[in-house]
Amino acid sequence: MKRRTFLKSAAMTTAGAAGGAVALSSPAISQNKRQWRMVTTWPKNLPGLGTGAQYFADQVTKCSGGRLTVQLAAAGEIVPAFESIDAVKSGTVEMGHGCPYYWKGKAAAAEFVSNFPFGLTAQEYNAWYHFGGGDKLCDELYNDAFGCKFLPCGNTGVQHPGWSRKEVNTLADFQGLKIRMPGLGGEVMKRLGATVVNLPGGEVPTALAAGTIDWAEWNNPYGEASMGFWRHAKYYYSTGWHEPGTVLELFVNKKQWDGLEPDLKAIVEQCAYAANVVMLSEFQARSGPVLEQFVKSHGVIIKRLSDEQLIKIAETSATVLSEITAKDPMSKKVFDSMNKFRSEQKGYSDVAEADYLRARSLNYKWPS
Amino acid sequence: MKRRTFLKSAAMTTAGAAGGAVALSSPAISQNKRQWRMVTTWPKNLPGLGTGAQYFADQVTKCSGGRLTVQLAAAGEIVPAFESIDAVKSGTVEMGHGCPYYWKGKAAAAEFVSNFPFGLTAQEYNAWYHFGGGDKLCDELYNDAFGCKFLPCGNTGVQHPGWSRKEVNTLADFQGLKIRMPGLGGEVMKRLGATVVNLPGGEVPTALAAGTIDWAEWNNPYGEASMGFWRHAKYYYSTGWHEPGTVLELFVNKKQWDGLEPDLKAIVEQCAYAANVVMLSEFQARSGPVLEQFVKSHGVIIKRLSDEQLIKIAETSATVLSEITAKDPMSKKVFDSMNKFRSEQKGYSDVAEADYLRARSLNYKWPS
Numbered sequence: 001m002k003r004r005t006f007l008k009s010a011a012m013t014t015a016g017a018a019g020g021a022v023a024l025s026s027p028a029i030s031q032n033k034r035q036w037r038m039v040t041t042w043p044k045n046l047p048g049l050g051t052g053a054q055y056f057a058d059q060v061t062k063c064s065g066g067r068l069t070v071q072l073a074a075a076g077e078i079v080p081a082f083e084s085i086d087a088v089k090s091g092t093v094e095m096g097h098g099c100p101y102y103w104k105g106k107a108a109a110a111e112f113v114s115n116f117p118f119g120l121t122a123q124e125y126n127a128w129y130h131f132g133g134g135d136k137l138c139d140e141l142y143n144d145a146f147g148c149k150f151l152p153c154g155n156t157g158v159q160h161p162g163w164s165r166k167e168v169n170t171l172a173d174f175q176g177l178k179i180r181m182p183g184l185g186g187e188v189m190k191r192l193g194a195t196v197v198n199l200p201g202g203e204v205p206t207a208l209a210a211g212t213i214d215w216a217e218w219n220n221p222y223g224e225a226s227m228g229f230w231r232h233a234k235y236y237y238s239t240g241w242h243e244p245g246t247v248l249e250l251f252v253n254k255k256q257w258d259g260l261e262p263d264l265k266a267i268v269e270q271c272a273y274a275a276n277v278v279m280l281s282e283f284q285a286r287s288g289p290v291l292e293q294f295v296k297s298h299g300v301i302i303k304r305l306s307d308e309q310l311i312k313i314a315e316t317s318a319t320v321l322s323e324i325t326a327k328d329p330m331s332k333k334v335f336d337s338m339n340k341f342r343s344e345q346k347g348y349s350d351v352a353e354a355d356y357l358r359a360r361s362l363n364y365k366w367p368s
Numbered sequence: 369m370k371r372r373t374f375l376k377s378a379a380m381t382t383a384g385a386a387g388g389a390v391a392l393s394s395p396a397i398s399q400n401k402r403q404w405r406m407v408t409t410w411p412k413n414l415p416g417l418g419t420g421a422q423y424f425a426d427q428v429t430k431c432s433g434g435r436l437t438v439q440l441a442a443a444g445e446i447v448p449a450f451e452s453i454d455a456v457k458s459g460t461v462e463m464g465h466g467c468p469y470y471w472k473g474k475a476a477a478a479e480f481v482s483n484f485p486f487g488l489t490a491q492e493y494n495a496w497y498h499f500g501g502g503d504k505l506c507d508e509l510y511n512d513a514f515g516c517k518f519l520p521c522g523n524t525g526v527q528h529p530g531w532s533r534k535e536v537n538t539l540a541d542f543q544g545l546k547i548r549m550p551g552l553g554g555e556v557m558k559r560l561g562a563t564v565v566n567l568p569g570g571e572v573p574t575a576l577a578a579g580t581i582d583w584a585e586w587n588n589p590y591g592e593a594s595m596g597f598w599r600h601a602k603y604y605y606s607t608g609w610h611e612p613g614t615v616l617e618l619f620v621n622k623k624q625w626d627g628l629e630p631d632l633k634a635i636v637e638q639c640a641y642a643a644n645v646v647m648l649s650e651f652q653a654r655s656g657p658v659l660e661q662f663v664k665s666h667g668v669i670i671k672r673l674s675d676e677q678l679i680k681i682a683e684t685s686a687t688v689l690s691e692i693t694a695k696d697p698m699s700k701k702v703f704d705s706m707n708k709f710r711s712e713q714k715g716y717s718d719v720a721e722a723d724y725l726r727a728r729s730l731n732y733k734w735p736s
Binding site: 062238239244261263270281362366 | 525589638641642648670686707721723
């Protein structure tokens with residue numbers, strides 16, 4: 001013990017003597033090894049979301065050489081999922097991983113940080129965050145509302161609006177349809193005459209099996225694989241107008257964030273950005289084969305919403321968005337920023353991403 | 369000096385005593401502060417590519433607290449752009465930033481690491497790299513051919529096939545068209561009857577102005593803004609069949625890579641993945657407004673290649689790809705892996721990304 005104490009104090013003196021040598025000042029001192037806890041809104045290792053959060057935690061620990069150890073706590077381990085942001089705000093834990101729209105009851109604008117119906121693709125969202133002023137706006141909201149630093153840390157990509165027991169071809173077919181779709185999407189469907197049913201995730205497959213609901217929304221093929229919706233609903237609808245690219249978030253207690261050395265701050269940021277692309281990559285990579293399996297092995301029929309339906313859904317979305325943003329200045333501020341960016345990107349994405357995917361899908365001979 | 373030597377040796381002993389304490393073992397020792405040089409194939413701060421490479425270099429320096437300082441050298445500063453990989457292979461410098469297809473003369477398969485005509489989108493490429501076996505394959509090629517570790521470190525997104533002085537509506541219009549398009553794209557166009565002209569980048573605007581070429585390919589609106597192609601060619605063609613999502617690369621001398629402490633390795637990896645998303649974000653964010661300006665301020669006409677043209681281009685691409693992969697086993701291995709992944713993702717991307725972008729572009733009222 002004595003020997004250790006001596007060496008430690010020697011290291012501390014070195015740190016003092018070296019002055020500007022940031023890297024030197026902390027790692028040698030065991031008190032300065034930070035052990036942080038990260039609460040998540042996901043079950044442990046939930047495919048895509050839970051595994052992505054774990055990837056982020058592990059990479060911060062690795063990059064910092066153990067100077068900042070991030071221990072992941074699954075939903076319910078320390079606090080229930082939907083109290084995660086309070087636990088970080090109060091300092092019970094240092095950080096959390098979730099989805100911004102979970103906090104709309106505490107700050108309406110958080111819903112818009114997630115994205116919005118007919119909003120941005122994942123790639124456009126990242127562009128908005130890094131080069132469209134998104135970083136500052138998100139920080140402003142999270143600082144004021146939650147005492148947190150915000151970082152994007154994952155994206156689901158374009159989601160699917162859902163699985164239906166009934167074929168839905170016209171606007172009239174939405175009338176009385178019992179739909180499980182949370183958030184803004186559900187609000188829009190309600191205005192179109194659907195009966196929107198709120199159900200916790202775990203009850204959805206049973207409700208669909210029993211016909212208590214006709215339609216269930218979840219996220220994307222990979223995320224839905226384990227839910228077995230295909231057993232009860234044959235029609236799988238495209239496309240994710242309601243959530244075109246939902247961001248996942250890292251939120252860090254602001255005091256803890258401000259107290260981090262600059263190199264640790266940079267590590268947390270870079271690891272969050274890296275987790276962003278890795279998580280979206282997992283959803284994309286796994287969703288392709290899963291979707292193929294739905295169709296080929298389980299007889300699922302992929303259906304597209306009709307243009308008539310989509311146009312009405314878009315205009316109803318516009319009404320809902322305008323009503324919400326009229327009531328809350330910060331919601332308006334976030335929406336206006338993303339919506340301006342959307343209008344600047346729409347034409348470009350149409351000739352770049354959309355035209356390309358259309359061209360690739362033409363009928364031609366290709367090596368297998 | 370004496371005092372410093374003592375303290376240093378004390379710190380080293382501590383490291384030994386502490387065993388697993390990785391973070392402790394190196395930063396305290398000034399000799400272990402690595403100063404690396406990164407050659408790039410771009411001019412200093414070239415919008416998008418040069419600025420992205422600089423972002424990566426700065427983030428590694430920041431995250432490592434100066435333990436690994438990365439100094440960027442623009443093309444020509446230490447070696448000419450196209451000798452970058454030799455400089456890293458030989459150990460003259462530790463790392464480089466470029467584009468895989470630059471090295472196809474040294475290893476044919478490198479061309480496929482970039483992507484291929486009618487291949488993957490940026491999002492699909494990342495998914496292939498992280499979850500489709502791409503990481504191992506790229507490492508295998510770069511290790512064997514260049515003595516390097518490979519990491520994806522940026523993406524241009526979907527490129528544009530080019531600017532044309534002439535309207536090109538049918539296949540026949542390609543006959544004799546003088547096109548500047550390098551790589552596989554150029555090879556395909558040659559087979560379709562075009563006269564493919566090889567020109568260094570700097571000479572392209574003048575050649576287009578003089579009519580020495582009818583058509584010039586570059587990359588995307590943001591990358592093309594400073595080239596002023598719109599002054600000489602009115603028709604801007606969509607869509608980037610030839611380069612649907614070209615990856616930018618980091619290559620690290622293998623011995624230097626192997627000698628890095630685990631935390632520094634993790635930092636370089638995470639910063640490369642982060643730079644990947646940040647660079648693509650910059651191209652996306654800036655291309656939107658630039659494209660709008662081309663059309664509204666400069667009278668540029670956006671044209672789409674016809675389906676007839678696209679189908680013929682796709683089938684010619686298939687022939688070219690099959691010929692090349694038949695000659696080189698490693699090219700075949702990389703192509704087969706990416707092409708299998710492409711076939712798994714195509715259906716999913718069609719109902720997710722493509723359907724969404726199509727739906728968003730329908731005609732409906734939307735808040736401005």
